């Protein structure tokens with residue numbers, strides 16, 4: 416079954432990278448190869464928002480699972496490059512959005 420490869424540790428980042436690369440192409444913004452892998456190698460598994468270690472074994476919809484965040488969103492001209500990417504917990508990334516939107520959602 417092809418889907419099981421998604422859960423392979425190393426391949427997981429390749430898949431994440433590819434998904435975001437396609438979005439970058441769709442938005443017509445720059446991208447670089449292996450941007451996610453580069454960030455994973457330099458971020459020490461720490462969340463860019465709360466700086467706490469991210470559990471790489473956690474899976475969606477776990478709020479503390481790994482999330483790839485474009486600091487400037489691709490939809491707003493941000494690039495899919497290592498310097499515009501941070502890794503966060505799912506929950507930290509959604510908090511960021513909720514704060515910006517003054518969402519009624521309460522963690």
Ligand SMILES: [Zn+2]
Pocket residue numbers: 462463464465466467503504507
């Ligand atoms: Zn976090």
